[in-house]
Amino acid sequence: MKPDHVDKVLDAKGLYCPEPIMLLHEIIREASPGDIVLVKATDPSTERDIPKFCRFLGHELVSLERHEHEFNFWLKKGASETK
Numbered sequence: 502m503k504p505d506h507v508d509k510v511l512d513a514k515g516l517y518c519p520e521p522i523m524l525l526h527e528i529i530r531e532a533s534p535g536d537i538v539l540v541k542a543t544d545p546s547t548e549r550d551i552p553k554f555c556r557f558l559g560h561e562l563v564s565l566e567r568h569e570h571e572f573n574f575w576l577k578k579g580a581s582e583t584k
Contacts, residue, residue, distance in 0.1 A: 503564045504575050508536035514571065518546045522554055525576075529560065532578045537563065540574040547572055 511528045513521035521542050528538055540551060548565075551574050555562045559579035566573040 504537045507539045509538045511540045513542045534580040536578045538576045
């Protein structure tokens with residue numbers, strides 16, 4: 502289920518691995534614990550990379566939507582990574 506609010510948006514459409522994950526590291530670092538980050542991407546590898554990113558760093562993948570060649574990920578920043 503999609504969250505009803507978003508605190509930060511990362512538009513990574515048109516970027517390819519590893520750029521979306523590198524940019525996601527930066528935006529997550531700026532976010533506060535509990536913030537919702539929406540990542541918009543077109544690289545199919547993000548379907549694999551973003552869930553791994555969340556599991557490895559202690560963030561929650563709240564929702565994922567696929568629209569043809571576009572992916573939307575809603576992440577909730579965990580408490581494990583500092584600003």
